[in-house]
Amino acid sequence: MAGGESSEPLLDVRDLTTRFFTEEGQVNAVESVDLTVHDGEVFGVVGESGSGKSVTALSLIDLVESPGEIVAGEVWYRDADLASEMAASHPDAVDGDAVDLRRVPPEVRRSLRGSSVSMIFQDPMSSFNPSITVGEQIAEAVEVQRRASTNPRSTRSRTQGFGLGSMLASTVIPTRDYVGEESHERAIELLGQVGIPDPEARAGEYPHQYSGGMLQRAMVAQALAGEPDLLIADEPTTALDVTIEAQILNLLADLQDELDMAIVLITHDLGVIARTCDRLGVMYAGEIVEHGSLEDVFDSPVHPYTQGLLGSIPDLDDPAPRLDPIEGNVPSLVAAEMDDRCYFADRCPKAMEECLDKPPAFAVDGAGVAEEADGTGADAAGSATGSDGVPGDATSHTAKCYLADHEFDEARALPEGYFDESDGGSDT
Numbered sequence: 001m002a003g004g005e006s007s008e009p010l011l012d013v014r015d016l017t018t019r020f021f022t023e024e025g026q027v028n029a030v031e032s033v034d035l036t037v038h039d040g041e042v043f044g045v046v047g048e049s050g051s052g053k054s055v056t057a058l059s060l061i062d063l064v065e066s067p068g069e070i071v072a073g074e075v076w077y078r079d080a081d082l083a084s085e086m087a088a089s090h091p092d093a094v095d096g097d098a099v100d101l102r103r104v105p106p107e108v109r110r111s112l113r114g115s116s117v118s119m120i121f122q123d124p125m126s127s128f129n130p131s132i133t134v135g136e137q138i139a140e141a142v143e144v145q146r147r148a149s150t151n152p153r154s155t156r157s158r159t160q161g162f163g164l165g166s167m168l169a170s171t172v173i174p175t176r177d178y179v180g181e182e183s184h185e186r187a188i189e190l191l192g193q194v195g196i197p198d199p200e201a202r203a204g205e206y207p208h209q210y211s212g213g214m215l216q217r218a219m220v221a222q223a224l225a226g227e228p229d230l231l232i233a234d235e236p237t238t239a240l241d242v243t244i245e246a247q248i249l250n251l252l253a254d255l256q257d258e259l260d261m262a263i264v265l266i267t268h269d270l271g272v273i274a275r276t277c278d279r280l281g282v283m284y285a286g287e288i289v290e291h292g293s294l295e296d297v298f299d300s301p302v303h304p305y306t307q308g309l310l311g312s313i314p315d316l317d318d319p320a321p322r323l324d325p326i327e328g329n330v331p332s333l334v335a336a337e338m339d340d341r342c343y344f345a346d347r348c349p350k351a352m353e354e355c356l357d358k359p360p361a362f363a364v365d366g367a368g369v370a371e372e373a374d375g376t377g378a379d380a381a382g383s384a385t386g387s388d389g390v391p392g393d394a395t396s397h398t399a400k401c402y403l404a405d406h407e408f409d410e411a412r413a414l415p416e417g418y419f420d421e422s423d424g425g426s427d428t
């Protein structure tokens with residue numbers, strides 16, 4: 001193989017669909033999401049509360065809990081060693097150097113957590129046991145990864161339900177006797193690496209002795225213990241004040257650079273996206289409705305939802321840009337209450353008759369617009385349609401909106417109040 005980095009994406013997610021089966025009905029939390037993340041890049045996911053960002057993140061690492069379930073999709077992760085290990089037993093799950101994590105046994109998926117893909121959350125307290133020192137907990141994370149890496153993965157998957165596989169999978173942390181001196185030293189090194197002053201002393205402190213910002217750093221250190229290639233960060237700075245937020249974002253940027261790690265950064269804050277991301281996806285009602293490079297999406301947003309979000313940041317230099325809610329409400333994701341239309345149409349100033357059908361993803365630029373079949377029935381997509389661009393090329397600028405491909409036509413605009421009648425006409 002030619003050395004160096006592959007141009008293949010590190011993560012290539014297709015048609016990922018996650019639902020919750022609740023008493024109130026089926027919640028379509030994540031609907032046919034496509035996204036790609038390349039080596040060493042920061043991919044942002046932005047959207048209002050309830051749009052499906054966190055469930056997307058959890059789906060990527062298979063942490064969706066009941067009554068939630070991933071019902072469709074592929075999660076291709078590039079790992080040449082894993083691909084060759086899986087090639088014989090799970091040929092369907094292997095394509096070149098990439099492995100579809102949805103098609104490998106759960107214990108193989110779990111074994112990647114921490115070592116290949118790590119996650120950090122908004123609330124660092126949730127990642128630490130309050131009664132064990134921070135240093136000890138990070139040393140344990142190091143120890144777990146250290147043992148995992150000294151055993152070939154094939155051994156691990158054969159010893160399923162026993163030893164490392166289950167150790168990594170469970171929330172039960174190995175007892176202290178397991179943790180070697182080297183792991184303790186590495187933990188202190190990691191604390192230093194994430195900018196914790198006097199890491200040797202701080203390692204001996206308990207989580208409650210840390211400030212919010214310091215604990216956030218410690219959580220990053222814990223996530224780095226296995227030297228992951230991909231870090232998923234769900235609102236990592238939302239609970240922090242603006243100064244500390246900037247420090248944590250700088251830390252992530254430095255680490256990403258230093259360790260050549262890719263990051264999926266989830267936030268409702270477009271200011272954070274603007275400062276950190278290379279590319280982004282804008283989520284609305286469980287879908288990625290616009291997707292592209294930071295420049296494409298910020299300079300020429302196509303979806304009126306994206307335009308609305310961007311319109312709500314008057315000044316990117318504002319230290320605390322805020323998402324001003326767009327008029328109207330985020331739709332219910334309960335399947336029975338969703339119409340099969342563009343979910344933003346009822347809030348959209350440019351809704352047209354076309355928007356009563358669900359729009360596919362249109363490529364925004366490119367003369368022979370590449371149109372991507374929406375979810376099911378995409379099997380004919382192998383041969384390129386259009387003259388320009390590949391259908392579903394996840395690196396391009398796309399929008400699930402007719403305006404990406406059609407001019408706004410006043411004559412076809414839906415009359416004002418069109419949607420009010422259908423949902424509100426019950427009283428008097």
Ligand SMILES: Nc1ncnc2c1ncn2[C@@H]1O[C@H](COP(=O)(O)OP(=O)(O)OP(=O)(O)O)[C@@H](O)[C@H]1O
Nearest residue numbers: 020027029048049050051052053054055056268333
């Ligand atoms: N355990 C659950 N049971 C039922 N529905 C759920 C569950 N978890 C999430 N959902 C639903 O899934 C949808 C997406 O939620 P998600 O947490 O991903 O949104 P989000 O974009 O991360 O929002 P926020 O910015 O508030 O974190 C919401 O409608 C939410 O109510």
Ligand code: NI
Nearest residue numbers: 053054055234
């Ligand atoms: Ni969330």
